[in-house]
Amino acid sequence: MGFRDIKHNNMDLTVHKAITEPRFNEKTVLVTSTWDYVDLWLKRAGKHEARFFWNQAHSFYDATMLLPKTSAPLTGYYCFLNATKALLLTKGVAFSDEHGVSGYTIGTQTSLSNEKVKFKRGGILPALCQHLGEPSDEEIYSLKDLLYNMPIIHRAFDLTYSADPELFIPIKNPKIVRSDTTHEAWFCGELTDKYATRRTINKLSNLYEQDLSEEAKFIVRSTARFNWRPSDRTASLNRYKNYHKRLRTDLLYINGPSRLWYLKRSGNNDGIILRNTMALMFAAMHKLSEMARYTPDVLSKHFDCQHNWLLSEFITSAPTQFIDEISSELTGHEFMIPGRN
Structure with missing residues (x-):
């Protein structure tokens, strides 16, 4: 044909x-960083409350880039949280003040498979899922599977867990x-x-x-x-x-x-999660922020394991990826780094 x-x-x-x-x-927007562009876009649109949360997210982002890996998830998560609030407010999606996600640990072995994350029915993460046309109904995932389903760290994941099929x-x-x-x-x-x-x-x-x-x-x-x-x-x-x-x-x-x-790639019950990466990154960073706040000794042990580079890559790269995705979703524009950079 x-x-x-x-x-x-x-x-x-x-x-x-x-x-x-x-x-x-519309043409692709060429910017070194989307922070200022989206701030001005929100100002022109009269989205003052959303702009407040966007600028607060920017401050948490800057702090995340400076903190050590065992502390960075705290500010990284609040960057994600406030950027998501800016998106939901702009799009008119109702949400409660609850985060809509929780985590817990099973077993005694230091393993990403033992770190669990639950998507709740109400709160900010479920509102993001609703906006994206996805369910949020008490689903539970392991931190390992959340990371497995993110293309930004797929090479680090493949090298860390070489037995898992390339996704x-x-x-x-x-x-x-x-x-x-x-x-x-x-x-x-x-x-x-x-x-x-x-x-x-x-x-x-x-x-x-x-x-x-x-x-x-x-x-x-x-x-x-x-x-x-x-x-x-x-x-x-x-x-x-x-x-x-x-x-x-x-x-x-x-x-x-x-x-x-x-x-x-497709598959059933082998770690594949059919969700947008914004929701996955939000949930994974929340889990790491919980550990950074309440069980820093446990988080430190994860950095003594074979998956330490994978975690490091996620904490370093996820904020930039998340903000790029949220910026596009919020404005409808595509953003690229100028060639001069």
Whole structure:
């Protein structure tokens, strides 16, 4: 079946960092840091309460970057908490003052699998889940599984737990194309290097398949379709927004100087969590902040184990990733670091 790229505002239509209200019709914002941009955006929008929490989150972020790893989760979590409040207030999502997440430890062995995190029914984390279209109903995860499901630390996880299957598959040139003969449109991307095999396709859910019409490249495409009619661009774009939101369940990105997108492989009951990474990072940082506050000796023991580098990578990289995701979700814009940096 022949297909062609879809052009929108003279650019290829592709995937977007924002999930609920992506602005496909606007240019990428080039900023060294999103903090000031979002602050001014909130000021222009008259979101004064949200702006207060956003700026408080910024202060906690700066403190996190300076503190040692055994203390940084405390301020890191409050950075996440207040940035999430800014998002919820901006979007008009009701929430109570409860955090909506709790943690506990089982057994006596120092293990990330023994550190448990519960998503509660009410509070700030459940409100974030509600905004993203996800449940929050007393689900319990291990800290190990939360970290396993984050692309920002997937390399550190693979090196720490080499027996666990690799979870994220890099995608090049993700885009949306449409049929030459019908109004059907779909997502596709290119697999390269060691991932360009049928074995990789078999690791994905049945929502993805190889495009056998492309012989020169190894293209993976979504089996789900939506209707794109160039003559009715507004309605077509709205249909794509709904399609895109479902697509982003297993299409994730890593913040950086270039666009790095990953497909999440499928699986049942093997540590795979079908949640947005914002919720996962929020929950994991909360658990580490609880340990930093109430059982610092236990947290210190985790840094004496084989997974110390994994924890260190999460504490160092998660704040930047979380704020980039929240910034896009809050404004609908995509942000990239300028080339001069």
